[in-house]
Amino acid sequence: MSGRDRWIFPGVMLLVALFPLLARNIDAISHYVDIMVFAGIFSIVSLGLCLLMGYAGQISLAQAAFFGIGAYASGIMTGRFGWNPWAAMPVGIFAASGVAWLVGVPALRLKGHYLAMATLGFGVIVTIVFSEELEWTGGPSGMVDIPGMTIAGRAVASEIAWYYLVWVFVFLVLLFCFHILHSRVGRALRAIHEQETAAESMGVPTSRYKVQVFVLSAALAALAGSFYTHYVTFLTPSSFNLMWSIRFMLMVMVGGMQSLWGALLGTVLLTFIGNEWLQVFADFEILVYGAILLVVALFLPKGLVSLVPRRTGSKDIRKPAANDGSS
Amino acid sequence: MDGFTLGTQWLQYAVSGLTIGVIYALVAIGYNIIYNVTEIINFAQGEFVMLGGLFAVFFVESLHLPIILAFAAAVGMVGLVGLCMDRFIIRRARNASVLSLIIITISVSILLKGVAMFGWGKDPYSLPAFSSGSPIIFRGAAIQPQALWVIAVSALVVIALTFFFHRSVYGKAMLACADNPNAARMVGIPVHRMVLLSFVLSAAIGAVAGVVITPISLMEYDRGALLGLKGFGAAVLGGLGNFFGALVAGVILGLAESFCAGYLSSGYKDAVALTLLLLALFFKPEGLFGSSEAVKLKRF
Numbered sequence: 001m002s003g004r005d006r007w008i009f010p011g012v013m014l015l016v017a018l019f020p021l022l023a024r025n026i027d028a029i030s031h032y033v034d035i036m037v038f039a040g041i042f043s044i045v046s047l048g049l050c051l052l053m054g055y056a057g058q059i060s061l062a063q064a065a066f067f068g069i070g071a072y073a074s075g076i077m078t079g080r081f082g083w084n085p086w087a088a089m090p091v092g093i094f095a096a097s098g099v100a101w102l103v104g105v106p107a108l109r110l111k112g113h114y115l116a117m118a119t120l121g122f123g124v125i126v127t128i129v130f131s132e133e134l135e136w137t138g139g140p141s142g143m144v145d146i147p148g149m150t151i152a153g154r155a156v157a158s159e160i161a162w163y164y165l166v167w168v169f170v171f172l173v174l175l176f177c178f179h180i181l182h183s184r185v186g187r188a189l190r191a192i193h194e195q196e197t198a199a200e201s202m203g204v205p206t207s208r209y210k211v212q213v214f215v216l217s218a219a220l221a222a223l224a225g226s227f228y229t230h231y232v233t234f235l236t237p238s239s240f241n242l243m244w245s246i247r248f249m250l251m252v253m254v255g256g257m258q259s260l261w262g263a264l265l266g267t268v269l270l271t272f273i274g275n276e277w278l279q280v281f282a283d284f285e286i287l288v289y290g291a292i293l294l295v296v297a298l299f300l301p302k303g304l305v306s307l308v309p310r311r312t313g314s315k316d317i318r319k320p321a322a323n324d325g326s327s
Numbered sequence: 328m329d330g331f332t333l334g335t336q337w338l339q340y341a342v343s344g345l346t347i348g349v350i351y352a353l354v355a356i357g358y359n360i361i362y363n364v365t366e367i368i369n370f371a372q373g374e375f376v377m378l379g380g381l382f383a384v385f386f387v388e389s390l391h392l393p394i395i396l397a398f399a400a401a402v403g404m405v406g407l408v409g410l411c412m413d414r415f416i417i418r419r420a421r422n423a424s425v426l427s428l429i430i431i432t433i434s435v436s437i438l439l440k441g442v443a444m445f446g447w448g449k450d451p452y453s454l455p456a457f458s459s460g461s462p463i464i465f466r467g468a469a470i471q472p473q474a475l476w477v478i479a480v481s482a483l484v485v486i487a488l489t490f491f492f493h494r495s496v497y498g499k500a501m502l503a504c505a506d507n508p509n510a511a512r513m514v515g516i517p518v519h520r521m522v523l524l525s526f527v528l529s530a531a532i533g534a535v536a537g538v539v540i541t542p543i544s545l546m547e548y549d550r551g552a553l554l555g556l557k558g559f560g561a562a563v564l565g566g567l568g569n570f571f572g573a574l575v576a577g578v579i580l581g582l583a584e585s586f587c588a589g590y591l592s593s594g595y596k597d598a599v600a601l602t603l604l605l606l607a608l609f610f611k612p613e614g615l616f617g618s619s620e621a622v623k624l625k626r627f
Contacts, residue, residue, distance in 0.1 A: 059426060106609035112425040113368035116433075117559055118608045121601045124556060128601075132594040242552060246433065253430065286444060290437035297430040298419055 005178065008261060016167050020160050032276075033159045037231060039271035040166035041224045044173050046251040046267045047260060048220030051177055053249070054257035055186065056213045057193035058108060062119040063221050063248045065126035068240030069096040070222025071229040072130060072137055078230070079146045080136075086149075089226040093219045100218030101211065108210040123245050130237035142236040149230045166227055170264075173220060177260050180216075185209060243286070247274070250289060253296050256303025265304060335467030340589040341582065346474040346543065348581020349481035350376075351600070353536035354558025355565060355573035356488065357529040363505040363568050364525040367428055371412065371436035373555020374443070375530045379405045379537025380546030381443055384452040394457055402534040408439070409530025413523050436551065443548040451547040454538070477539045484535055485574060492570075501525060505568070553597060557584075560604030566614030576615060579603075 023032045049063050073092030077083040083091075107118045131140050138144070149156040149165070156162055180186050191199035192206050200206045229235060251270045256262025273292075274285070300306065354372055361369045382404045386397035412435055420431050457476045462469040492498035503511040504521045512518050537546060561580050565572025580600045588596035607614065 053426075057426065059429060103605075110608060110612065113429060114563075114608055114612060116370075116429045117368065117556070117563075118605060121556055121560070121604045121608075124553070125598050125601050125605075128595065128598045132592075246437065249430070283444065284441075286437060287441035290434050290441050293430060293434035294416070294438065297423075297427050297434060298416070301423070301427055 005261075009174075009178075012261075012264075013171060016171075017164075020163050024160070033163050035272060035275045036268070037159060037162045037166050038275060039268045040163070040170045041227050041231065042248070042251060042271055043170045043264055043267045044224035044227070045221045045248050046263045047170075047173050047177050048217035049248055050252045050257065050260055050263035051180065051189070052213050052217040053252055054259070054263070055181065055193060056189040056210055057196075058210055058214065059112075059116045059249075060119045060214065060217065061116055061242070061245045061249065062103075062123035062126070063217065064240045064242070064244035065123040066096045066100060066218040066221035067225040067228070067244070067248075068126060068130055068237070069099060069218075070225025071235055071240070072143070072225075073222070074226040074229045075143050075146045075235050076136055079143065084150070085147065085226070085230050089223065092222045092226050096218045096222030096225075097215050100215045104211045104214040104218075108207060108214060120242065120245075123242060127237055127241045130240060137235070137237070140237060142234055144234055146229055146233040146235070148233060149227075162231055166231075169223070169227070173223075174260060174264070181260075185212070189213060243289075246293070247289065250293050250296075254292065254303055256305035258302065259305045262303045262305035269304075336589065338466060338468035340585045342468060342470050342474060344582035344585030345578060346477050346581070347540070347585065348578035349478055349574070350536045350540050350554075350577070351558050351561040351580050352574045352577025353481055353484060353532055354554055355561035355577050356485070356570055357533045357536075358559055358562040359568050359570060359573055360501075360525050360529040360532070362562075364501055365417075365522055367417070367432065368559070369526075369529065370429065370432040370555065371439055371551075372529065372533055372558060373551035373553070374436045374439035375405050375409065375533025375551075376537040376540075376554050376558075377443060377546060377548065377551035378408060378439060379534025380454070380541035380550075381447050381452065381537075381548070382534070383454055383538040383541060384447070384546065387454060388452075394455065398535075398538050401538050402531050405534035405537075406527045406531040409526040409528075410523060412530070413526035417522070417526070418519070436555070440548055440551055443551075447548055449548060451545040452541070453545050454541040456542045457539075471543065473539075473542045477543070480535060480539050484532060485570065488532075488570060497521075497524065556604065557597075557600040560600050560607065563604060563612065564607045564614055566616045569614065569616055572614055572616040 019036065020033050023029050023036075045063055045067055049060065052058050052060055070089075070092035073095045074085060074088040077088035077091050078085050103118075103122050107115060107122070110118055130137050133139070149162075151165070156165055181189075188199065188204045188206075188209050191202070191204055192209060196206055228239075247270065251267040252263045253266065254270060255264065255266025273288070296303065354376060357372045357375065358368060361367055361372075379401050382401035383394075383397045386392045386400045387394060390397075392400065416431060416435060417428075420428060423431065456471070456473040458472050460472045462471050463475075464470075490498075492502055500511070500516045501521050501524065503514070503516055504518050508518050511521075540546075557580060558577070561577035562573055563576075564579065565574070565576035580603060583603060584596050584599045587599040
């Protein structure tokens with residue numbers, strides 16, 4: 001962490017910590033705690049995707065699939081085999097990482113459009129598997145009988161308890177991401193984003209780093225998926241389809257691809273749009289998402305955080321040209 | 328007797344595979360036309376197919392047009408959609424990065440899907456077949472007349488396109504833009520207009536595919552993504568930009584899918600084409616008919 005982040009981090013943490021105390025006492029927004037639990041879960045996915053898209057410059061339309069692998073692995077291990085959720089969680093993470101590595105090694109040799117299509121195709125295949133393996137996943141009608149979470153023998157029952165559990169993990173993941181970005185790997189990723197060929201000729205093992213970030217983003221998505229499973233205790237394949245992958249991408253883009261704070265902001269915003277404000281006209285949902293995505297891509301490619309004036313001193317990417325592409 | 332039924336089944340699957348395969352080929356050709364001129368992969372290509380089918384349904388059911396007129400009107404409407412897409416969206420993003428362009432065409436695809444859901448609802452629609460008549464029985468396999476229409480119309484489109492690109496001034500100009508946009512501009516080819524034309528043409532071809540397939544497989548608002556993805560599989564497998572390759576690869580994908588649905592598992596039939604797409608992307612991104620040298624020079 002450097003510069004402003006040193007101040008923003010505890011500030012945001014305080015805000016998040018105090019939020020339920022406020023929300024709980026106001027009837028009109030008391031259910032916001034529940035929405036914020038979802039926002040926290042999705043944030044874990046979008047922080048990983050932010051590293052991949054914003055910093056390494058690689059696109060992935062398969063995040064919902066990894067989210068789903070984590071969710072179903074956790075659901076099957078606990079519901080079927082009676083494992084503790086905390087023991088099931090690493091299973092999902094390992095499964096998603098393994099799959100991500102298998103797909104990532106050949107896929108990340110591709111660039112731009114081809115990479116997008118490859119991850120898109122992979123994501124759709126995974127959704128088909130979720131729908132077809134009735135015996136394991138319950139198929140389209142869903143998977144039930146998933147237990148909730150416990151900590152030291154006590155059930156995590158209330159929304160408030162879930163809220164703090166999930167957001168503690170969000171901040172741990174955030175710390176971890178900041179740590180990565182300010183390490184050798186982080187600098188290498190940015191170099192890959194700016195000019196892959198140049199990075200490679202300077203001795204950066206570009207393909208290895210790209211695969212590693214892809215696997216990391218998949219692992220984080222699976223971690224989030226595990227929380228999701230035990231929070232909602234009901235899974236259907238439609239929670240992990242292409243639309244959700246696009247939604248995760250949108251979360252990262254709205255806030256600002258090249259900023260972890262942006263990803264967090266975008267995720268909270270989009271979760272509120274999806275779970276609260278759009279409930280009124282649910283059928284418009286897809287139109288609204290399309291419109292937001294288009295407007296952001298055309299007019300605000302660096303997301304909402306680019307509207308905040310930058311102070312000198314922070315060592316994030318500062319570049320006048322809108323070159324956020326991968327070729 | 329057993330051998331006989333096995334034989335007819337085989338033929339039946341082959342016919343339905345061929346039918347859906349030429350549809351994938353048309354979608355792939357749509358990708359190729361835009362890619363050839365702009366080097367953009369249009370993620371909304373599948374939505375053109377969906378819109379084509381649904382517009383035709385609208386013209387037949389609501390306006391009671393004869394099918395031929397409805398066909399033409401639907402293709403025209405979707406062509407207009409393609410025109411608007413280029414004129415009002417893609418042209419604004421002329422200097423955008425590849426990542427932004429991907430996201431822009433994805434958002435157009437979501438928007439089109441949303442509009443379709445709004446306009447037509449979530450139910451699948453059907454169209455009457457182009458010609459009435461009972462299925463033709465050929466060696467025990469029942470062939471719907473509409474399947475013949477699909478194949479005939481697709482063949483016509485491919486022939487017409489071949490003539491267009493090799494004989495007409497516009498077609499040659501479009502190919503020139505593909506080869507080298509700067510040089511094309513210098514010899515006086517209006518590159519903007521050629522890009523516009525490529526979007527209109529590719530949307531119209533998508534619509535043709537949508538109209539001819541709707542009587543067989545119905546059409547609903549969310550069919551675009553999967554059709555687009557499989558069509559892209561055909562485009563890659565055939566070598567991106569290669570029309571003949573797209574046709575062959577589309578038929579291969581259609582046959583693979585149909586045989587899988589018949590003999591292995593109908594639930595996984597959609598996964599077959601996608602798996603082939605992944606294999607092609609991973610191990611033979613230049614396609615069956617492309618050269619691996621040339622593919623290194625392409626910009627994705």
